[in-house]
Amino acid sequence: MPDKAIAGLFNRAGKRTGRSNGWSQSRVRSFRNTHGFAVYRNGEWAERGEVTLTEAARMLNLSSATVLRQIATGIIPAEQYCKGAPWVIKRRDIEESV
Known part of the structure; x- marks a missing residue:
C-alpha cells in the first residue's frame, strides 16, 4: 500500500x-x-497476480458487497493481512470462477 x-x-x-x-x-x-521496507510501486499487485476487491467485482460483474459476501462464505478465496487492510485476491481464482 x-x-x-x-x-x-x-x-x-x-x-x-x-x-x-x-x-x-x-x-x-x-x-x-x-x-528497510520497500516502497510501494504501482502495478506490483498485477505483477504478483493479485487484484483488488473492486477489480474482482468488475471482472465478475458483481457489486463489491456481493464479492465480500462470497469471500466471507469461502466461495472466493482471499486474504486480509489485518483488519481494515485491502483484501488480497488472486487473479486466477477470479478467472476460474467466471
Whole structure:
C-alpha cells in the first residue's frame, strides 16, 4: 500500500507511533526507511497476480458487497493481512470462477 494509505489504516485502527502520535504519510515513510521496507510501486499487485476487491467485482460483474459476501462464505478465496487492510485476491481464482 502507498504510505498515505498505510497512515490512514493505522489511524483508523487506533495505532499510534512510539511517541503516541497519529500516523502521517511522512511518519510511515520514515518508519519504512528506518526498517528497510520497500516502497510501494504501482502495478506490483498485477505483477504478483493479485487484484483488488473492486477489480474482482468488475471482472465478475458483481457489486463489491456481493464479492465480500462470497469471500466471507469461502466461495472466493482471499486474504486480509489485518483488519481494515485491502483484501488480497488472486487473479486466477477470479478467472476460474467466471
